[in-house]
Amino acid sequence: MTDAYSLAPADKTWQDHVILNEFFGPLDPAPRRTPMRELISTLLSHRTTHRDEELAYDRMLEAFGDWDGVLAAPTNALAHAIRTTRWPDTQAPRIQEILRRIKAEQGAFTLDFLADWPLEKGLAWLTDMPGIGLKTASLVLLFNYQKPVLPVDTHVHRVAQRVGMIGPKVSVEKAHQVLLSQLPPDALVLLNFHKHNYWLGQHICFFAKPDCPNCPLKGICNYYLEHYGPATEEALAATPTQWNVARGELQH
Numbered sequence: 001m002t003d004a005y006s007l008a009p010a011d012k013t014w015q016d017h018v019i020l021n022e023f024f025g026p027l028d029p030a031p032r033r034t035p036m037r038e039l040i041s042t043l044l045s046h047r048t049t050h051r052d053e054e055l056a057y058d059r060m061l062e063a064f065g066d067w068d069g070v071l072a073a074p075t076n077a078l079a080h081a082i083r084t085t086r087w088p089d090t091q092a093p094r095i096q097e098i099l100r101r102i103k104a105e106q107g108a109f110t111l112d113f114l115a116d117w118p119l120e121k122g123l124a125w126l127t128d129m130p131g132i133g134l135k136t137a138s139l140v141l142l143f144n145y146q147k148p149v150l151p152v153d154t155h156v157h158r159v160a161q162r163v164g165m166i167g168p169k170v171s172v173e174k175a176h177q178v179l180l181s182q183l184p185p186d187a188l189v190l191l192n193f194h195k196h197n198y199w200l201g202q203h204i205c206f207f208a209k210p211d212c213p214n215c216p217l218k219g220i221c222n223y224y225l226e227h228y229g230p231a232t233e234e235a236l237a238a239t240p241t242q243w244n245v246a247r248g249e250l251q252h
């Protein structure tokens, strides 16, 4: 069973995709949220739980009605509305600056021009916004406009490093390009890869204590090899073949 541990990084990346597609099930490409919501919610989600991010988003729109209202609101009142996020005093002026720029350039709160823009131009435009990094820009372009980009967050990055898809010194920023170059430029593959590895990091490959015995990647993972030795037939047979929904909700 040691051969799979020595696969080239690109082959491990593909194996990871195949195994997790089976484990979690392939996903529907339909966008889960509107582009504006994806952009602003992802900004609110930095170092914030999913529940608190949603609470902040809902309170913001309840308090100010719509994007025009959010833009016109006193910044300290907006910060109060999004107080369940990690840095409300930093995020409130950022949100208003993003809304101001979109309205000034497009005449409305829409990002749909990104569908027609070349990928690099869209990435550059989004990452020029305050607080919008490569991950957030990639999420919007992949989920809402089916552009072939790969968002990498701390979960995806951790799994990729432990499995051996990327080297131990490859940063989160750099991993966007390295992993993308190892996968086909197919938005559906990239979306599944992102979400599956995100879920694995969230529910099994924990930062402090990864649940390796229950992980479907144990047969290819460098971390597993280092800590447990090559996976035995018994260990592989004991691995769940599919995500058990009773273990928890899958959220993004």
Ligand code: SF4
Residues within 6 Å of the ligand: 159, 162, 163, 204, 205, 206, 210, 211, 212, 215, 216, 217, 218, 221, 222, 223, 224
């Ligand atoms: S085998 Fe362990 S370290 Fe490797 S991906 Fe799975 S949980 Fe993470």
